[in-house]
Amino acid sequence: MTKNNPEAANSDQCARCRKFPTEISKCSKCSKCDSYYHNGCLKQLRNIKYLKDGTIICCSDNETSNKDSESASSPNEQPENSASVADKLTIRYLEEIMKQKEIIIKQQDQTIQALKDQIILMKQVASQTTVSPKISASTHKHTIPVMNTNNLHVKNSNQLVDNGNNLMESYQKRQSTNQHQITSKSVAGAVHGAESLQICQDIINLERPTPMTRRSILIGKNENSTNFPFKAARRHISNxxxxxxxxxxxxxxxxxxxxxxxxxxxxxxxxxxxxxxxxxxxxxxxxxxxxxxxxxxxxxxxxxxxx
Known part of the structure; x- marks a missing residue:
């Protein structure tokens, strides 16, 4: 390591790391290819050999001849690799966004088509349904009586008063006739009232001050009693x-x-x-x-x- 070799550290203060090309003050040097590495970059290397004098061996013998070419191309290699990786990630992200966009558009198109089909079906059903004349008459029947507009076209206020008096007289006549008119409802009410009155009278009549005596009927001849003036015949029931x-x-x-x-x-x-x-x-x-x-x-x- 450079800690044990201060001369190498002082002479290589402006050296650049082969893994991450920046100026370093504390580094480790390969004894074969004269490459410098950060202490943190050494942990990422696989085939590393540590020597007793503090140096390392990071390459084989056939790689020493290509030292100059590697050192010349190494400063620009890492930025190019990082830029290409970022571009690939950006492209992949954009592709996923486009796929999700196409899926959402497809779902919206299906929903719109289903709504259009539903509208067409409702129009066909409405055109094919036939309503019975009786049902149509009952549904379109006026629930509020229509007022006759002929009485509204008057020439003066006196005519309006006369029409109002006539309407009141006709209304009173209808009310008087309705009171004397016999209907099934009035008959049923009268019958119910009479029955309820009769029931009440029967209950009152049954409440006697003295209890009723029970009648006894003698069938056949009773030899012990001689007080009866007649003899009852025995009833014969044929089987x-x-x-x-x-x-x-x-x-x-x-x-x-x-x-x-x-x-x-x-x-x-x-x-x-x-x-x-x-x-x-x-x-x-x-x-x-x-x-x-x-x-x-x-x-x-x-x-x-x-x-």
Missing amino acids: EKHYHVTNLEPEIDTAKLSDYLKKFAPNIQVQKLNSRQPEVYSSVKITVPSDESDKILNSEVWPSYVI
Whole structure:
């Protein structure tokens, strides 16, 4: 290093660094090519050998012959390289800006085209829709009554007063007729009022000072009591079942059918019904007690000519 070699440092005070061409006062010198380097530039070099005497070796033997040419071209090499790198970065930056600009313009064009298509579609839909006459009349109907303008064209103030009196008289006549006019609404209101009044009267009439006595009915004969002047008959409730038999032969005889079925159910009753198509089928109604109904429901009981 130059610290250990003060003579080399003093003689090379105006030397220039090979890596960064500026005048340096403290530097390191190569023993082969006599090149000078900053102490910071030495850290960026790869193939560096440090000698015991403080010098360095930064090149091989075949590079020593090109020392003069390298030293002559080295001062302008670094600025040219830095300028070219800056220009490349600027060009790349501008290219990215142009790409982003084209993407934004393309998106805006798509949005504009979509809005144009939407306007065209709305015009087509509006031209193709048909409105019903009733709907059109209801939508365009005047919600506020139109005032007759004939009464406004008057010649003097007296005529205006006369027209006003006539309007008031006609309005009072309509009001008087509306009061005596019978409508469904007025009838419903009168009925509701009468029903509510009747309900109130019924409730008032039901509030009696003495409770109602419960009536008792005696059915049948009571051997223990002899105070009753009459004897009530016991009510008989018949327990019967009724069946509707259809799709029988058109010319069936109900009397024969009744006589035949009485063998199985003595209390059976057969009644012929009026069918819709008597020439095709006939129907009968059968009345039988509940205890004999199971025999009638058996299909083997019925004769073959009936079905």
